[in-house]
Amino acid sequence: MWQNNLLIFVPLMVICLELLLPSLENAGRRVIVSLVVISFWTALRSHQQDWRRVTLASLTSLVGAVITFVLATRFQLGPMVASGLVGVVGGRLLPEDRQLQLYLGAFVGMSSAVRFPHFAHLVLAGALGGLLWELLEASWSGVGGRLGTLAASAVLIVLLLSGGGW
């Protein structure tokens, strides 16, 4: 359903707001939050979820996010090196689906520490990345950068719902 696919467009909506309508940022935030809530509601109602799969995907993505964030910020490796390391190690050790979920989490973990002063929000964004992976399985199939877009959606949704800005 088209409403589900709206979730993957969250980063694009935010880019449009930042570039074209900066004066409408507050109203824009409310519109995006409403769309996100509606999209989640319809997505969760319309899908027959295999909750075991969803939980595993969320956990894998969460692990990727936390490891990358810790490597990038606490060990000061920087986001590129940290996500690269997570991808290389995950690529060696995990089956293909899990590799992708871990790498998705690594993208979430590339966020700046300024955006995530509370570690719990990062954990939430990491888990949400895995949920989006399952909900939006058919969206933008085969498009390079799809994982990053899902990660950006997860990060922005958590920032918006937690009352922060982007």
Added chain:
Amino acid sequence: MGILVGLVGFWLRQNTKLSIVEISAWLTLGAGLILPRLGSDGFLLGLICTSVSYVVMSSRERISTRKEMVIVSATCALVVYYGQNVLVGIGGRLGTFAALSVLFFNLARDYLKRRYDHDYGNHYS
């Protein structure tokens, strides 16, 4: 530099058994380790190369030839360059730029192909 990374990634995708995650991760790791040390523009180059490494993850239906990879890599480099100030600090930003480049290219390619087919059909009918 972005085009070079795109071509290396394309070659790795065609000629090795590495998974798309491994290819992208190695390219990202290389870019992150080497390019930021090259001077003031090194960090931006690193961002461009990292974003192009995500383009490399596209399926063969989305990007099928070396020429297409060159075009999408160049597009992606431009998107990163002009998009430096949006979504700052948001994880997944570079992937979003990569996805935009791939989708834009696919739309343009399909449009041109349809137009060509239409003209070609008219010419010989």
